Amino acid sequence: MTGTPETASSYRPDALRLPPRGHGWINTFWVLFGVVALGGILVAGAVYTAPAVISDWQVRAAARPAPEARVSEGKCSAKLVIHICDATLSLRTKAGTVTRRVNYVFSGLHAGDYRVGVMADPARPDLVTTDLGLDRLWNRTITLLVGMGAIAACIIGALLSLIRARRTA
Template identity: 50%
Template sequence: MTPVLAAFPQRPLTLKPGRGALGGWMTTLAGLLLFGAFLAMLAIEIGPALRTDLQIRDQAVPAPQVRVTDGRCRSRLFLFQSCEVTLSWRGKDGTGTRKVSYMFVEPHMGSWSVQAMMDPSRPDLVSTDLGLDRLWNRIATLVGGAIFALVLIFGLFLVARKAQAKKREVKALSGRALRAVPVRFAGWGDGPSWRVQDEHGATFEWPVRKSDKPFVLDEARGLVLALRDPAGGPAFPLDEKLRFVQLTAEERARIEAARWRPG
């Protein structure tokens, strides 16, 4: 261990974050578009049928003049059901069609039968017994799906903000005459990230890529290589290929040689 620490140059070093903030913001943007589209789908496709069913739930009766002309349900993970039903009718005011979409949570036990329903006082509001019987289930599913999407968007935003803050920390350390020190590898965090712990128990977390591996000094003791200001402060762990710090070819060769030298 000691030869590696001694092999590091005693000069100002330029550091590079393991994972830049740009990637985090791009992931956040992609998540915003994806989950935003999901929220829009819930509002546009699922919302109108729910609004109708809330209006007619107490007065709905079978509607023999309304036919179910098309219907299809898909099951995901056995519990999540999504159905689309097309209703058609002919009356004294002419003909009409309506497509309703449902999402609900229920074990898939085979096909469902569907009967058209309507409010006699408002014949333009048509629905099905499939939707009315699962009205509160559908509302809970809609609310749960919306909350899930919003939590994911907020989580991605927090990860990106965290990566941005860490980038500033790396920039503050960069350009100083840092000292190579051993720190304990404390595991992986979200994002992903590495957590390292110094000899006093202080923990520092830095964003990295999933493919990055720390520069191991002592596997048995869980020690990895980090750079730190001699005056103290955060310890910045290095990867096994030393890509997180700018070194000359000679410095890199000296460190690699010391890596395999008995300490």
């Protein structure tokens, strides 16, 4: 072997640098901004997506096709493997017309359009839904629980890191 062997005394590790004092409030601001943004997404999921999942679980066994119903303002969009579908459903009943907005969030690979049929439980026509929503009920439930759980974990982790950073300061 050629060359000189390194000894422990000639080895000098690089110095560790800490962020300069006084910039902690900027980090705190961004953490809190992220927490508020993620909290908004969590609330949106609870307000727009969860009620449709819960009501579909309530009518899944008794729902039947509703030929007198119609879908208006229906659209779906895909972000990678997450699909978001919004629709307004209208069902004429003896007591009047029931109108309901539904929001479906589910995962999977799909190319092309979705065809939907309106479904309703004759005993609970106010919970009108679609065959798309019922066919993907387990997928929607798991997607909602995993998504909301991940967002909640991010919020908790961010707040814990903020508390730990304040304790060491």
